[in-house]
Amino acid sequence: xxxxxxxxxxxxxxxxxxxxxxxxxxxxxxxxxxxxxxxxxxxxxxxxxxxxxxxxxxxxxxxxxxxxxxxxxxxxxxxxxxxxxxxxxxxxxxxxxxxxxxxxxxxxxxxxxxxxxxxxxxxxxxxxxxxxxxxxxxxxxxxxxxxxxxxxxxxxxxxxxxxxxxxxxxxxxxxxxxxxxxxxxxxxxxxxxxxxxxxxxxxxxxxxxxxxxxxxxxxxxxxxxxxxxxxxxxxxxxxxxxxxxxxxxxxxxxx
Amino acid sequence: xxxxxxxxxxxxxxxxxxxxxxxxxxxxxxxxxxxxxxxxxxxxxxxxxxxxxxxxxxxxxxxxxxxxxxxxxxxxxxxxxxxxxxxxxxxxxxxxxxxxxxxxxxxxxxxxxxxxxxxxxxxxxxxxxxxxxxxxxxxxxxxxxxxxxxxxxxxxxxxxxxxxxxxxxxxxxxxxxxxxxxxxxxxxxxxxxxxxxxxxxxxxxxxxxxxxxxxxxxxxxxxxxxxxxxxxxxxxxxxxxxxxxxxxxxxxxxxxxxxxxxxxxxxxxxxxxxxxxxxxx
Amino acid sequence: xxxxxxxxxxxxxxxxxxxxxxxxxxxxxxxxxxxxxxxxxxxxxxxxxxxxxxxxxxxxxxxxxxxxxxxxxxxxxxxxxxxxxxxxxxxxxxxxxxxxxxxxxxxxxxxxxxxxxxxxxxxxxxxxxxxxxxxxxxxxxxxxxxxxxxxxxxxxxxxxxxxxxxxxxxxxxxxxxxxxxxxxxxxxxxxxxxxxxxxxxxxxxxxxxx
Numbered sequence: 215x216x217x218x219x220x221x222x223x224x225x226x227x228x229x230x231x232x233x234x235x236x237x238x239x240x241x242x243x244x245x246x247x248x249x250x251x252x253x254x255x256x257x258x259x260x261x262x263x264x265x266x267x268x269x270x271x272x273x274x275x276x277x278x279x280x281x282x283x284x285x286x287x288x289x290x291x292x293x294x295x296x297x298x299x300x301x302x303x304x305x306x307x308x309x310x311x312x313x314x315x316x317x318x319x320x321x322x323x324x325x326x327x328x329x330x331x332x333x334x335x336x337x338x339x340x341x342x343x344x345x346x347x348x349x350x351x352x353x354x355x356x357x358x359x360x361x362x363x364x365x366x367x368x369x370x371x372x373x374x375x376x377x378x379x380x381x382x383x384x385x386x387x388x389x390x391x392x393x394x395x396x397x398x399x400x401x402x403x404x405x406x407x408x409x410x411x412x413x414x415x416x417x418x419x420x421x422x423x424x425x426x427x428x429x430x431x432x433x434x435x436x437x438x439x440x441x442x443x444x445x446x447x448x449x450x451x452x453x454x455x456x457x458x459x460x461x462x463x464x465x466x467x468x469x
Numbered sequence: 470x471x472x473x474x475x476x477x478x479x480x481x482x483x484x485x486x487x488x489x490x491x492x493x494x495x496x497x498x499x500x501x502x503x504x505x506x507x508x509x510x511x512x513x514x515x516x517x518x519x520x521x522x523x524x525x526x527x528x529x530x531x532x533x534x535x536x537x538x539x540x541x542x543x544x545x546x547x548x549x550x551x552x553x554x555x556x557x558x559x560x561x562x563x564x565x566x567x568x569x570x571x572x573x574x575x576x577x578x579x580x581x582x583x584x585x586x587x588x589x590x591x592x593x594x595x596x597x598x599x600x601x602x603x604x605x606x607x608x609x610x611x612x613x614x615x616x617x618x619x620x621x622x623x624x625x626x627x628x629x630x631x632x633x634x635x636x637x638x639x640x641x642x643x644x645x646x647x648x649x650x651x652x653x654x655x656x657x658x659x660x661x662x663x664x665x666x667x668x669x670x671x672x673x674x675x676x677x678x679x680x681x682x683x684x685x686x687x688x689x690x691x692x693x694x695x696x697x698x699x700x701x702x703x704x705x706x707x708x709x710x711x712x713x714x715x716x717x718x719x720x721x722x723x724x725x726x727x728x729x730x731x732x733x734x735x736x737x738x739x740x741x742x743x744x745x746x747x748x749x750x
Numbered sequence: 751x752x753x754x755x756x757x758x759x760x761x762x763x764x765x766x767x768x769x770x771x772x773x774x775x776x777x778x779x780x781x782x783x784x785x786x787x788x789x790x791x792x793x794x795x796x797x798x799x800x801x802x803x804x805x806x807x808x809x810x811x812x813x814x815x816x817x818x819x820x821x822x823x824x825x826x827x828x829x830x831x832x833x834x835x836x837x838x839x840x841x842x843x844x845x846x847x848x849x850x851x852x853x854x855x856x857x858x859x860x861x862x863x864x865x866x867x868x869x870x871x872x873x874x875x876x877x878x879x880x881x882x883x884x885x886x887x888x889x890x891x892x893x894x895x896x897x898x899x900x901x902x903x904x905x906x907x908x909x910x911x912x913x914x915x916x917x918x919x920x921x922x923x924x925x926x927x928x929x930x931x932x933x934x935x936x937x938x939x940x941x942x943x944x945x946x947x948x949x950x951x952x953x954x955x956x957x958x959x960x
Binding site: 269271274298299300301302305306308310312313314315316317325326329330375378379382 | 632634635637638639640641642643644645648649652653656657659
Binding site: 424425428452453454455460461464465467 | 753755820821822823824825826827953954955
């Protein structure tokens with residue numbers, strides 16, 4: 215693989231079902247490394263299903279099915295990799311901050327490594343500090359490392375969850391509307407953080423806020439009724455989208 | 470006019486419900502008061518540290534019964550609580566809609582309604598009749614089984630209310646299911662599990678019927694867990710029916726200790742629960 | 751686009767009023783030029799000041815809408831284009847005023863003005879058409895106007911060379927024709943700018959013209 219054609223993620227013909235209901239229809243797209251891709255679209259358009267296919271969480275519910283090819287660094291995550299390993303390589307941050315309330319702030323950061331027993335105690339401390347610094351939380355919680363993760367504010371909790379995902383050194387971080395439960399100041403912090411994250415990793419973020427997508431992403435994918443309607447550079451999509459559907463959605467003329 | 474009559478109705482309803490509540494509480498207070506009033510005079514140093522005096526002699530204590538109750542309860546807990554937690558964990562995290570799962574769920578639910586004497590007879594049949602003598606182990610077995618449905622139900626319910634967000638967070642970190650279940654879901658639910666276990670402990674502390682068939686009684690210090698053993702419950706039963714004034718008084722004293730044990734456990738439960746809500750789970 | 755946003759309707763109404771003022775002024779300047787009459791300067795100046803105020807108002811409306819609605823796609827283009835169209839209109843108005851200045855400046859009573867008069871007529875019609883194309887989002891009309899710019903340029907150069915070769919013309923007449931032709935050529939350029947903005951508004955792609 216030479217550098218110009220190198221793709222972090224290469225998805226082709228991705229279909230997904232909830233039982234009999236098809237939630238994704240032949241989605242194909244390629245994502246370059248160290249970019250931020252925003253996934254937008256009306257509720258129920260398959261955005262969440264799409265990113266849950268990338269870390270193999272869609273298949274967890276009985277009756278759900280996935281077909282198609284998802285190549286992570288050229289390797290088919292549905293054929294050649296164990297689903298647990300996929301999830302360690304593809305981190306996820308959820309809509310509602312979900313730190314483990316039975317763990318301290320620092321334990322939350324290293325929860326993944328600790329629970330799979332991947333590091334020594336000394337290493338874990340270093341990893342916790344490094345990742346709390348990476349999400350800009352270190353200064354705020356330096357003296358509260360032993361407090362419960364649930365004692366932090368909503369915005370801090372979400373950054374803690376991002377630190378927890380980062381601690382696994384993932385190739386890709388998926389974010390499912392990470393700021394929809396947060397106030398504007400916390401949202402701004404997370405947005406800044408997302409922009410810095412791409413120096414190290416590749417980010418795919420779902421957002422309902424089209425302005426947010428425009429602010430933080432390099433590429434934008436618009437989904438509608440389970441199909442990828444348009445995918446391209448964010449500036450192009452927001453200045454002059456090709457599809458009238460995209461245009462109607464981003465200008466607020468939907469529904 | 471209508472407003473006034475509505476207000477009056479409201480007032481009547483309030484007084485009526487208050488009166489009925491008081492009526493319901495009276496017997497409860499009566500019991501507690503008579504236990505305290507009658508029991509307090511029996512309690513002294515010898516009562517708490519000595520073994521029962523031979524028939525006809527005065528004095529003596531119930532220390533062997535206190536000790537016995539604690540031993541049997543401890544053994545029952547060592548057996549009943551882990552099994553109960555595992556059962557609850559299974560019901561909450563692994564059970565499907567299949568026949569096996571529903572059989573387990575049904576038996577756990579109906580077990581908690583079975584009269585305690587049945588557990589006593591069961592332990593009697595499979596242990597006492599085989600070893601041919603009364604034994605504390607059989608008592609612990611019977612009480613342990615009684616704890617299982619209580620602990621299992623409490624565990625299941627408190628694990629069930631753990632938000633799926635927690636499970637998803639752990640899944641997304643690539644943590645295997647059993648680690649997730651034990652370290653995350655059970656960890657988050659631990660307050661409810663502790664509460665359930667304490668309540669189960671309090672429940673078996675009041676049971677007498679299963680003990681009559683199993684540990685029976687002893688006037689001496691316990692000599693081994695496979696031997697008959699004195700317990701507060703059976704001591705109260707024996708002494709209260711003995712006809713000797715002093716023994717009856719000692720039965721009151723033992724009752725007071727038992728009530729205090731149960732009340733103490735309930736207070737601990739209250740504290741544990743309050744802490745759980747403080748953590749904001 | 752299915753339905754136009756209210757703020758864009760409002761901005762366009764303002765631009766439409768600007769156009770009406772420019773059109774009316776254009777007609778009066780045309781008459782003044784045709785009859786080589788003086789005394790238009792003050793009225794033209796007032797009109798151009800009025801237009802400038804209106805342009806500022808359009809700018810304020812556009813900025814306000816950007817802040818309030820953070821528009822995207824067609825809506826975003828509508829606003830950026832409206833900003834430029836209003837600016838172009840104010841420039842055109844300024845040029846009309848410049849023509850009245852030229853008329854005031856020189857002794858033009860005996861001059862031959864047929865060529866520049868026809869040039870002005872053409873440029874004015876280009877301005878009206880470019881605004882029609884803008885309001886109707888008519889891309890083909892917009893590109894037609896851009897095509898016409900070449901002929902205006904050509905005729906502008908013809909006027910210049912005719913003046914250079916005119917043996918008996920007075921200096922005033924040469925200056926009148928030369929300056930007016932130059933001003934009109936610039937007016938036509940702005941009509942083309944408006945048209946190229948219209949093309950961008952409709953297609954989302956910029957064909958660099960400006």
